Amino acid sequence: MGKIKVIELFAGVGGFRLGLEKKGKFNVVWSNQWEPSTKTQHASMVYEARFGAENHSNHDISEVSTAEIPDADLLVGGFPCQDYSVATTLQNSKGLIGKKGVLWWSIHRILSEKKQPIKYLFLENVDRLLKSPSAQRGRDFAIMLKSLDELGYAVEWRVINAADYGMPQRRRRIFFLGYHKTTATFQQIKKAHIEDWVESLGTIAQAFPVDELQNKPVNFNLSDDLVTISDQFNKGEKLSPFQNSGVFINGKVYTVKTTPALKENGTVLKDILQNGEVSDDFYIPEEEYAKWEYLKGAKKEVRTAKSGFTYNYSEGNMVFPDALDNASRTIITGEGGKSPSRFKHVVQTKKGLRRLTPVELERLNMFPDNHTRLEGISDTKRAFFMGNALVVGVVEKISEALYERINS
Template sequence: MKKVTVIELFAGVGGFRLGLEAGQDYEVVWSNQWEPSTKKQHASLVYEARFGTKNHSNADISEVPTADIPDADMLVGGFPCQDYSVASTLQNAKGLIGKKGVLWWSIHRILSEKKHPPKYLFLENVDRLLKSPSGQRGRDFAIMLKSLEGLGYAVEWRVINAADYGMPQRRRRIFFIGYHKSTPAHAALLKTGGKDWLHTTGVFARAFPVLEISTKTKAFSIAQDLVGLSENFNLGQQASPFENSGVFVGGHVHTEKTQADHQGERTVLGDILETGNVPEAFFVSPDDYPKWDYLKGAKKEVRTAKNGFEYHYTEGAMVFPDALDKPSRTIITGEGGKSPSRFKHVVAHKKRLRRLTPVELERLNMFPDNHTQLQGISNAKRAFFMGNALVVGVVARTAKALYDLMQRYS
């Protein structure tokens, strides 16, 4: 079987590409990375330094004509989590009008305008996508599923915590795969049914096994059009109908709350720490220890809002310094910089405390050492990249299982 050609959107510093190309089965033929809030395109510069400038676009994807994007077997990307509501449909046209700047609709536009659309989709987002917005739990995900169905795709999804499968960071993200109706895999999913697909047959079942017992199982249809879903889906309900695993095919949802089943090796925070000399800049000044202690500690205090309103504030203590015998907490974009913070990682090192280095943050996302090192890129910016990145190992395992499925149903 020839290599699977890939379009990579919202590429960041290339986590999807690293995972896909870890084997020999995939080839990224066109990529796009654009950061609207910065003049200098740091992530795109890192991407080009690692993968070359050929067939890489550093332009606002919403402004890139579909004709400029080559055909490919698969489209991948970790798109921003936004408000996916639908304002209205276009009469006598395939397009949709969502809120301006919502990049999901750029994916939708590309798929709808392609004469030969990708046969497979592999997308990633934060897991709150299944529960947003707060007034219509699950509405945004229902809109996405229904819009993909309108473009000819069935979908399977799974919320994966990388640490549940032996990886070094507790990072929980939703991944979903779309199968175009022209593929044998689509027909197989329709025939197999949700439960067997989620537990034994599907891509995520093969890549990330689950226990046979599901704590919650639901089945329902999504029948309304996109505007109806936008206005009425799950209106006023306390909980989302979507569990952490599911399939959507033929207008029907089968969704279950599954539990990870991993018996293999596990990597912990202590395993990824650098063993050589760490620059002094990463060590915490003893003068700042009280600030770190306060921010990491439990609190039960009265605070005053800007408008003068007094309120009781409580929060629990965090493990401080971070435990070395467990996977790390989730990296956030504010991980860099010296200032004390509740959420930054701090480890004990030779009877002193220090923050994590850029290489250690890369290792927690399973990137190669110094992948983000480039002249003009600060350590804080490198930490920001990793706060936005995905765990490469999750992509690599999913990609292998997806390729095997393509061969199985070819």
């Protein structure tokens, strides 16, 4: 098989594409990026500047007709964790409707309407997906799995912390791969001992090895229809049944906790710093040190809400400044800007304390330097992009293993 054709949804500034296309084995034939809450589509502007405007859509995906999207072998995207619940409509007892604006249902619609099935899926989300919402732990993931089952897909998943595999940032995300029933991989999963698939045979295990399975796997069926799962799944239970790894095929869930195989020393925060190239803007004035120290420190204090209600507030302390000999903490969207904050990274240098630069944040996600640099895009916006992005190295390794599997 030549290059694998890819549709990239929720493309952001192109993290998935960078990881997929690095070795020249995948070709993104159509992409979509739409930010509903902003007038200026900054992420899409960066995407077009780096990859070209051809075959790139900057429209609300829920309003893009499936006919506009070319056929492809693989659909990828990092979609947001939202409320996936469903309801039946009175007019159409068969018609299941997810909430409007919930982007999972846009993926579902495209998969269901494509005349030529998309054979492979490669998706990413925050690991909270496995245990949301709090009233029915794991319901959203169960709905997702069941809806893919109905479309003819098997799924394997794993929560991966990039730093566990030598990458420069501690960023935990769930990655899952879907295989349509027309693929050889679907048949391989069907025949395999599922424990072996999770531990060593699976695509994700090939890319990111795990230790031998220590604890007992959990097996259960998702035999109810989507509406029943939406209403009843795991009601009243404190814990989600879904562990950090698993496989789902033909209505059966197999899930187990895995631990990463020990890695060699990886990239740490000091390895990505722009030494001696940083403008004064990023240095924190000494008179602000106390404010930063307070925000980063442990607190036990009585606070008063706007309503006048008083309550005890407590939080632990953050490492301040950030440890240079470890992978960095997770980048969040509020990383940019000068104002003191509990969550922004601060590093100690010879010249004093400073925040991280946009290039350093890009390096923590394994993007090329200045990938997000563009006229009209502020440093704060560039930091926001990286808070939303994924670690490119994770995509690269999984996509290499997926390519090998498709071509084996």
